[in-house]
Amino acid sequence: MAEQLFYFLIFPGLLFAAIVGGLLSWYDRKITAWVQFRKGPPLFQPFYDFLKLLLVKETILPKHGSKGVFLAAPVFAVFGASIAGVFILLPLLGIETGFKGDIIVIFYLLTIPSLTYIIGALASGNPLAAVGGSREMKLILSYELTFLLVLAGIIQKAGMTISFNEIISLQTINGAFAGSISGILLFIVFIFCIQAKLALVPFDMPEAETEISEGIMIEYSGTPYAMIKMAKYIMFFILPAFLIGLLWGGLNFEGINILWSILKILFVVLLLTLIRNTNPRVKIKQAIRYFLVWMNLLAIIAIVLSYFGL
Amino acid sequence: MGFKEFCFKKSLWLFHFGGASCNNCDIEILDCLTPRYDVERFGMLLVGSIRHADVLLVNGSINQRDKSRLLELYEQAPKPILVVAIGACGCTGGIFAEGNTFAGPVDKIIPVDAYIPGCPPKPEAILAGIVKLLNK
Numbered sequence: 001m002a003e004q005l006f007y008f009l010i011f012p013g014l015l016f017a018a019i020v021g022g023l024l025s026w027y028d029r030k031i032t033a034w035v036q037f038r039k040g041p042p043l044f045q046p047f048y049d050f051l052k053l054l055l056v057k058e059t060i061l062p063k064h065g066s067k068g069v070f071l072a073a074p075v076f077a078v079f080g081a082s083i084a085g086v087f088i089l090l091p092l093l094g095i096e097t098g099f100k101g102d103i104i105v106i107f108y109l110l111t112i113p114s115l116t117y118i119i120g121a122l123a124s125g126n127p128l129a130a131v132g133g134s135r136e137m138k139l140i141l142s143y144e145l146t147f148l149l150v151l152a153g154i155i156q157k158a159g160m161t162i163s164f165n166e167i168i169s170l171q172t173i174n175g176a177f178a179g180s181i182s183g184i185l186l187f188i189v190f191i192f193c194i195q196a197k198l199a200l201v202p203f204d205m206p207e208a209e210t211e212i213s214e215g216i217m218i219e220y221s222g223t224p225y226a227m228i229k230m231a232k233y234i235m236f237f238i239l240p241a242f243l244i245g246l247l248w249g250g251l252n253f254e255g256i257n258i259l260w261s262i263l264k265i266l267f268v269v270l271l272l273t274l275i276r277n278t279n280p281r282v283k284i285k286q287a288i289r290y291f292l293v294w295m296n297l298l299a300i301i302a303i304v305l306s307y308f309g310l
Numbered sequence: 311m312g313f314k315e316f317c318f319k320k321s322l323w324l325f326h327f328g329g330a331s332c333n334n335c336d337i338e339i340l341d342c343l344t345p346r347y348d349v350e351r352f353g354m355l356l357v358g359s360i361r362h363a364d365v366l367l368v369n370g371s372i373n374q375r376d377k378s379r380l381l382e383l384y385e386q387a388p389k390p391i392l393v394v395a396i397g398a399c400g401c402t403g404g405i406f407a408e409g410n411t412f413a414g415p416v417d418k419i420i421p422v423d424a425y426i427p428g429c430p431p432k433p434e435a436i437l438a439g440i441v442k443l444l445n446k
């Protein structure tokens with residue numbers, strides 16, 4: 001029991017994932033600044049933001065709205081993200097092997113943060129938050145099928161095994177899945193799914209700050225917003241880590257390989273950042289079409305190709 | 311300086327309220343976010359919702375209609391919040407001070423922590439004002 005709690009709260013769960021995610025989010029902001037020829041924020045900026053929200057700022061509750069749900073939603077977001085983080089990181093860091101079928105569990109756990117954002121937004125009673133919530137809902141409906149298809153493709157490539165650990169060890173023996181044509185297609189689709197899951201540009205319409213002033217986050221302030229930030233930091237680390245585990249041979253922490261593992265994560269985050277910096281926000285209709293038609297098509301092509309062993 | 315205050319000063323999020331301005335000050339404020347001046351170096355971000363704001367930037371003359379909105383915004387902001395009046399209009403009323411819709415400079419309506427005069431103030435002046443605010 002103590003061991004499980006340690007896994008959940010400190011390593012590799014809540015604390016570790018949040019710290020690494022915070023550093024990655026600094027990296028994301030720094031790259032963004034460089035792309036725009038700026039200097040960018042200092043290294044500990046995400047932590048200053050988090051601590052400021054947690055310790056200094058007042059928490060305001062909406063007058064018309066359900067206060068309990070409004071406050072509970074961010075807590076559930078952090079829990080969902082860190083449980084998903086534990087299930088992803090335990091096999092990835094080689095601490096424990098996980099269990100059979102954990103990919104399916106992770107898939108469902110990864111949707112919890114987005115769902116709780118919707119619930120919190122709708123509980124706030126703000127009309128702009130409701131618009132953001134409905135957009136997020138449509139976004140989930142469109143990318144979730146694609147995400148499932150990608151997982152199906154990976155499971156097929158791994159010879160119908162649904163254990164995360166076995167998929168990683170298969171790749172250490174036979175080489176990474178991303179080395180084949182179908183693997184590359186799955187990698188591309190996965191990247192766009194992450195982009196939508198993290199609500200980064202071009203799929204940031206739930207939080208579009210210029211049209212609906214931060215949408216689903218509009219009413220959050222103080223501690224609950226700090227929790228949301230934390231959930232976002234965690235997601236920002238575990239989703240790229242999940243991608244690397246599934247398609248790019250996992251992480252390895254022996255000797256010089258540690259550098260290579262860190263570079264892998266930084267590369268995936270770099271891709272996300274560059275996509276977010278070079279694209280405009282699309283309309284929700286376009287996003288739905290993009291996922292339901294084009295991304296699903298790519299994923300299905302990848303599944304067919306992997307059936308023929310390509 | 312306590313730890314809390316340190317974190318607060320390291321991460322000021324700005325919310326921009328433009329009253330009945332001639333739009334010049336608004337542009338100069340946005341200039342501070344551009345590559346040349348880049349206030350994100352100091353951890354400042356422009357946010358879209360007053361609930362996330364730490365600094366309320368007010369520019370332009372405040373007329374009868376703006377007055378109630380500015381008050382409402384100030385009340386909706388989570389405390390502690392710093393208010394900065396930007397431009398001659400924000401500080402004193404500037405060229406609009408004699409107008410019959412004018413409802414008083416910003417400090418008559420809400421407490422102001424820093425004044426940045428100029429018509430419009432240069433981005434350098436805005437940065438200097440922010441630095442003074444940070445050292446206060």
Ligand code: SF4
Nearest residue numbers: 332334397398399429
């Ligand atoms: S201070 Fe000058 S530049 Fe600024 S809004 Fe007023 S008139 Fe325009």
